[in-house]
Amino acid sequence: MEYVIAVFIGLLYACGVYLILRRSIVKVILGVFVLSNATNLIIFLSGGIQRGGAPxxxxGAETVDPATISDPLPQALILTAIVISLGISAYILALKYRYFDVTGTHDLDQLKNTDQR
Incomplete structure (x- = not known):
C-alpha cells in the first residue's frame, strides 16, 4: 500500500511542478496547492499505515504490541498543515483577485507590458 501512495505522491509533485511552470497565475496558485497536498501525504506516509491500529x-492494558499502535504525531501535523494551508489559500486567492483588478490579466508574460506607460 505504501508503494501505491508513494507513486501517487510522485505524480502529485510532478503535476504541481508542471503547474508552477505555467504562465497563468491561476495555474501557479493551483500548483502550490497541489504541492502542499503532496507534502501532507508524505508526512502521513512517514507515520506508517496501520490498518485497524489503535491511535x-x-x-489498563498489560501488554500492547507496539506494531499495532498508530503514531498520532504525523496525523496532528497534517491537521495543523491543513488549517494553515486553508488560511494561506484564502489569502492567496484574495491577492489573485486584487492582482486581476489592477492588471486586467492572468498571464504573467503580459504583465511585462503593463509596466510600460
Whole structure:
C-alpha cells in the first residue's frame, strides 16, 4: 500500500511542478496547492499505515504490541498543515483577485507590458 501512495505522491509533485511552470497565475496558485497536498501525504506516509491500529493505548492494558499502535504525531501535523494551508489559500486567492483588478490579466508574460506607460 505504501508503494501505491508513494507513486501517487510522485505524480502529485510532478503535476504541481508542471503547474508552477505555467504562465497563468491561476495555474501557479493551483500548483502550490497541489504541492502542499503532496507534502501532507508524505508526512502521513512517514507515520506508517496501520490498518485497524489503535491511535492510543487502552487504559489498563498489560501488554500492547507496539506494531499495532498508530503514531498520532504525523496525523496532528497534517491537521495543523491543513488549517494553515486553508488560511494561506484564502489569502492567496484574495491577492489573485486584487492582482486581476489592477492588471486586467492572468498571464504573467503580459504583465511585462503593463509596466510600460
Amino acid at each position: 492510543f493505548i487502552p487504559e
